[in-house]
Amino acid sequence: MKDSSLFCFLLIFTTLLTTHKEEAGREGLSLYTPPPLVLDYHDGPLMTSSTGIPVYLLWYGVFSKSEKQTVADFVRSISPMNEQQLGLTPSVSMWWKTLTSYKDNRGMQVTSVVSIAGQHTDRSGSLGRNLNLLDVETLVENSVANAYFPADAAAVYVVVTAYNVNVQGFCLSSCGLHSFLQPSAKTKGKQLVYAWVGNPGTQCPGYCAWPFAVDPSIGPQDFKPLIAPNGVGADGMVINLATLLAGTATNPFNTGYYQGVATLPNEAATACLGSFGTGSYPGQPGQLLTNTLTKASFNAYGIHHRQFLLPALWDPTTQTCKTLT
Template sequence: MQQIKQLPSKGTSDHQNNQFNNIINVVLTSSDVAVEGFCSSRCGTHELNYIWIGNSETQCPGQCAWPFHQPVYGPQGPPLVAPNNDVGLDGMVMNLATLLAGTVTNPFGNGYYQGPASAPLEAASACTGIYGKGAYPGFAGNLLLDTASGASYNSNGVNGRKDLVPALFDPISNSCSTLV
């Protein structure tokens, strides 16, 4: 993990002066890279200037790529079809959205979060497993369906890409807010 924490300094245009203003470096590791704590306690992590996300395709898809894979714990429903036909990549997209929301709202670990500071629930992690309205444990919610591929999604991206991104906690309504 220490090597991953050092990588962001290589991504800034002014690393001699340690200037990280307005930069969030994203480090993605492939499915064959083992990182301490991956799968056992996290699918990725963030700090002020970086986000790290692991590809869980072969190591722990039931933890880090649900609902596109059978969950390790909880209700055992059929997995959804991944919108980009790649369980590992689509899991990384979900985790990137989660960690980006956390980086923006809680960059120093003392910003927006719920619960104790030692185990904070951030904007997206407060809504774990919720991707659409009507979600409950084992059911991601009512999602959009690509009739051509059978894939489930809730977000339309660049060049017709479809993705599944998590709900975010809305402190005004005190509930999880979804795109669909």
């Protein structure tokens, strides 16, 4: 990718299940306690703007009205004032509040305010249905160059690709990514932060929409998929977008909070991979709430009485993975 770094993540359940079996087999045989998970701070900027984080949504391809509303409602649910209007807990803004514990070298914390500043739909798919990662960057650049969105260095530009759009690495090595563009004429001379997430509803729900689907190709699993509150594809996009926004806010330029190598780091949410509720372990999401009517599983309320399932976040104050339920 041109002058940018790739962050990608994949729910690899074969690894998760194998790890759990190995740990179970070693019970009682060793007194070794692994060191705590720590995301080191690398002295770079975080997303700390006092005016908040504007999110620009670029819908690439065809989406249902429900899918768009679900994803947009998740983003709108992050800000605390929407939690006050909602009056239900645990909430999406409570989930994001953990990220405000991340501070930069000036003592500035990740902002608590996130809002949708604009949306644009490229329904016809201007670059075709088979995209590489440079095409994703081009879509972001074009959205600014064509004045769909302004050039905003404090914002996150999110490209969301439809169920029938193939993106390089999707379902094979990643469920999405976040990165940044260096200043150029197309970006109006500004360094822009962006993310991409795909719709996994039909392409790979077992990988990128777990625990609402399982992948039969990895063999028998002692796990029955949970019922998705908003649909497998929509909720898969929410889980992955939540993961990406958490990583973007705390590590926008490869120099924030992460563990491991900068090009493939453990970040705020990926450090807690596969954990959604208390008591989670590899292959099991943990204790969740259940909708009494639909039997759908969730752990956070959003605006319009939406119910979402959001990943656990690494809490820098306790150095543990924090869940809402």
